[in-house]
Amino acid sequence: MLGRTPAAVVFDLGNVLIDWQPALAIATGVGAVEAQRFLEAEDFDFMAWNHLQDSGRPWADGVAELRRTHPHWAAHADAYLAHFPAxxxxxxxxxxxxxxLHAAGIPMVGLTNWSDELYYPYAAERFEVLRMLDDVVVSGEVKVAKPDPRAYLIAAERSGHPVGRLLFVDDRQDNVDAAVALGMDGVLFTDAAALRVALRERGLPV
Structure with a gap:
C-alpha cells in the first residue's frame, strides 16, 4: 500500500470515463478527410479553441470568432457542434x-474540462457511470479549467475532504502534475486494468 488510503477519488471524465473523439463528430458532417485536415490544421488550433469554451466562453462567441478569423473552417466547427454526441x-x-468504489462507499467527484453547454444535454443523462459520482465540477460552469489550481480546489471543496486526502486520476500528465503540486496523490490514466492496480496499491477496494 502506498501511504495512507485516499478518503475520496477525483476523476477526470474525458478519456478516463467518457471517450471523447472530436474527429468522429466532425467527420459525420464533413467527412473523415476534412475532419483530419481541421484537427491538424497549421493555421488553427482546435484544442486551444475548444479549451476556451471549456473555460466558460459561450459557444456562440467561440463560433463567431472562428467565422471572423478562419471562415474556411466554419463548416467544420458547425459539424462538430451539430454532431457532438457522436x-x-x-x-x-x-x-x-x-x-x-461506489458499492464500497468511497466518495467520488468528477473534475472535467467540458463546456457546460455540451456536458449537461449530451453526457450527464446519457452515461450511467456519471450518476455514480457524488458531484461533477464542470469547468465551463465554474469558469476555470485544469490545470488551473483553482479547479482542483473546487473539487476538493465539493468532496468535503482536504486536498491531501484526495486521489486524482487523469489521462494528461500536466493535469496530474498540477494536482500533485497541490498535495493530492495522482494517477496517470492509461487503461482500466492499470487504474484498478493503482487503486488497490492505495488500499481502495476494487
Whole structure:
C-alpha cells in the first residue's frame, strides 16, 4: 500500500470515463478527410479553441470568432457542434471500477474540462457511470479549467475532504502534475486494468 488510503477519488471524465473523439463528430458532417485536415490544421488550433469554451466562453462567441478569423473552417466547427454526441462513448472498463468504489462507499467527484453547454444535454443523462459520482465540477460552469489550481480546489471543496486526502486520476500528465503540486496523490490514466492496480496499491477496494 502506498501511504495512507485516499478518503475520496477525483476523476477526470474525458478519456478516463467518457471517450471523447472530436474527429468522429466532425467527420459525420464533413467527412473523415476534412475532419483530419481541421484537427491538424497549421493555421488553427482546435484544442486551444475548444479549451476556451471549456473555460466558460459561450459557444456562440467561440463560433463567431472562428467565422471572423478562419471562415474556411466554419463548416467544420458547425459539424462538430451539430454532431457532438457522436464524439462520445464509454471508456472500456472504467465504469466497473467506479461501480466497485461506489458499492464500497468511497466518495467520488468528477473534475472535467467540458463546456457546460455540451456536458449537461449530451453526457450527464446519457452515461450511467456519471450518476455514480457524488458531484461533477464542470469547468465551463465554474469558469476555470485544469490545470488551473483553482479547479482542483473546487473539487476538493465539493468532496468535503482536504486536498491531501484526495486521489486524482487523469489521462494528461500536466493535469496530474498540477494536482500533485497541490498535495493530492495522482494517477496517470492509461487503461482500466492499470487504474484498478493503482487503486488497490492505495488500499481502495476494487
Amino acid at each position: 464524439s462520445l462513448s464509454e471508456v472500456p472498463g472504467t465504469a466497473e471500477v467506479v461501480r466497485d
